[in-house]
Amino acid sequence: MYRNLRSLVPALALSLLPAMFAQAQAPMKPSVTGAVPPKTWVDKDTGHRVWRLTDEPGSSGFYFNVNAYTPDLKTMVYTAPDGIHGYDLATHKAWLIVPNPPRPAPGHDGDPIAQGYDFRFGNVHAIIAGRVTNSVFYSQADPATRTVTLYKADVYTKKVTRLCDLPKGMSVATINADETLGAGTMNDKQDTSQDYGAQRRNPAGQSGPLVQPLNKGEMMEQRLAARIPLTLYTIELTTGKLHPLLHSTDWVNHLLFSPTDPTLLMYCHEGPWQKVDRIWMIHTDATHNTLIHKRRIAMEIAGHEFWGLDGKTIWYDWQPIKGQDFYLAGYDLATGKRTAFHMDRNDWSIHFNLTKDLDVFTGDGGDVGQVAKAPDGEWIELFHPHTLNTTGALNDPDFFQPGYFTPEHLVNMKWHDYHLEPNVRFSPDKSLVIFTSNMFGPAYVIAVETAKATDVKPGELISTPELASKYNPKEPTDTHAIAK
Template sequence: MPRLLTLLTLASALSPFARAQNLPTDLPTSWVDKDTGHRVIRFTNEPGSSGFYFNVNAYSPDGKLMVYNAPDGIHTLDLATRKTRLLIPNPPRPADSAPGTPAYFRNSVHTVVVGHKTNSVFFTKTDPETHLSTVYKADLYSGEVIKLATLPARASIATVNADETLAAGTYNEHEDDSTKDFGRNAPVTPADHAAATNSTRPPTQPGFLVQAENKGQMMERRLAARIPLVLFTINLQTGKVTELLHSTDWVNHLLFSPADPTLLMYCHEGPWQKVDRIWMIHTDGTHNTLIHKRTMLMEIAGHEFWGLDGKTIWYDWQPPKGEDFYLAGYDLANGKRTAFHMQRNEWSIHFNLTQDLDLFTGDGGDPGQVAKAPDGEWIELFHPKMITGEGALNDPTFWQPGVFHSEHLVNMAHHNYRLEPNVRFSPDKKIVFFTSNMFGPSYLFGVEVNKASNPNPAEVLSTPELAAKFNPNKPTPTTTPK
């Protein structure tokens, strides 16, 4: 069958759920973005499907499968054939468990991460009677599920280490504080869903990646609450819990090194200008270390992530907030710091990279974001270039500067940034994956890194105009304070 018919299908097969919700059944599966020359592909059919948070591993160690979430459960995407498969279905919903409600959220399976050692996805499920969460892992090929460990009361986990022996998470020390813990990821409300999808249809997923309208106020209240919590690890073989840290700071965004099973990165959450955010600790509780210490009023650093080899921590650095923009890197071995500069319109909510650091990517942002970029709604490809300064004074303690040369991949003008796109490269570096609500409900998309070669003119379409045919309401900028 010709490529045009296979990729630009206007009668794509949507799930029974989609048909039941009266969603369009003719969503395009592929086109070439008129503004960029790059091919965009819709990889999922489930309304409400989405990729993982940008810094959470989604790929099997063999590089063949990608895992994503959808309202009906956890799915796999075969990167070679592009076929999808429901791996772990959500349990049957109670009659009163409507989409967007706490009961709906609690009764779902929750992905944690794809393992770095085995072809497995780790997930949790909450017992409706005890309200305790249990950690499981599922084989990505056979679907075999193994029960691993039950978490302490009020506990959740966010990451699994490189050799898959430990998970790390937090819990509130006092039960009464759990009712006040508005800082945790809560289910998306119907109002938040409507704002993020430009739709009055009920939510089709718990909304892990949708930002609440009052996020800024919530972060201020949660930081000021000083809720005592414990940062812990749990042995996935024995169930032994090890307390790493007691704190009244808001500890969040836990992420194990992809290479060192004893090294955990975490953050002090809250408005970025009010916290020293990026920290690292070993699994024996030692070497609790601040990674970036500000030296300027209103300097911010955050949205930290590991380089794929585990040798470098990367993060968004703005000295000061909203005025100057860098992607900064910290080399764990020697303390060397690198900073790639970018322009206001190039700044992104999240960044990602390839293992050899020859390409970076970003998901852009609308004018309501911290950069207040007038033309920032693009999926970006960044070509890094170091500034060598031959003959200039240099010192091992100096930041080593570089610059990003950007290339637009997708025009995201019809995407509502209340839903964060969360970009990532495919293992072969040929595709940048992202989540978008440009058609209303979210789907997992990808864009080819290389420009389309001699595309059929019928395939070359304006992405915002195409999206508007299926989702007429133009999104309004969102305000997401850091």
């Protein structure tokens, strides 16, 4: 897949930036069988109604911790092979906001990817939905010069505003809360001859930001060991002026600005989780570089960090002993208070998400090849949190305050191939959990109602895996492992 480590490193560093690259792939059929999957059904195993929100085969939601909603909370932004789309959550109407340029004519095998066409140069790449304006921020590279430019587009009028060009070798992964800064990394020693690598593709032929490569564990180890000097920067969106925050030979990744504080940036030391101190935050004046979770046990892991919607808490997957005990942990930035909600092995998820008032959480499950090795973990889950009464117990401000999750199955995901991560999120009104799934072959954005279905019509109650198998007869593989 990669000719040497020099070409592997930039390819992997770019490919793992969350939501940076829209899904780009050869034209796909509505399903493997050619039939269009249904718009709605009720999962027989859970009693919850499921909806297929998008019509474009190969469409995808954003990475789980990247804002996908406009500030008016009316529109969700998603990507598809033809560009960046908006979806009206009330009317269920979708529209193309920013189109991709015309695709090259397919060759003898009909697959531009197989012919070496690199969709990252020319295509639009969604970054995040704005926090202030009803906009989507995106980047696009000139196919001839490969100069990457940042833009924002009004979700409703489609008006595009050019922001600034990026220095060669830099990408922007996140935009701050007041829409004045982007953040990204750049290798200190650029090699303009670098091969940016092949597109990541899952067994259904899909590629994009949510798809995990088959050899991710090997690539993670190699990239960590390479110790490439890099700099973490912010960039002024109106002027393109760079401000260095951090020089490092660690692999810096997963940049995510606070949803409320424009001066606060979270980032991670990437790599196998048991080998790195992962979760960090830093201010945009380059001060207060802070480790959020300090390891105290060998093989302790913490990661897949995300902001609470109010910007007050950082949440993350915490396993005191990797693969043995499972918590969703929270760190309150103002008080230092730590919370830990315990869950069973089968309830662990690759990604978690929550509501603003923290009354309910969600998870996207995982197959037996994931770190939890759960024998029955392939579910979209709803988690009801419970906090334990610690009155009379020895306690300390540094202690984790304990709780646990009561799980509720929402969707049976046994026909989903977890090489494509579902990346769950709640709708703004909490009525839906929204995720991406390839259960029908091509990926679609799908939603499930958080309340039990009460309006089930004849023929609507069906097992989701049974339904999916009619459109995608090939049983998904579940034997790959995601390195942590």
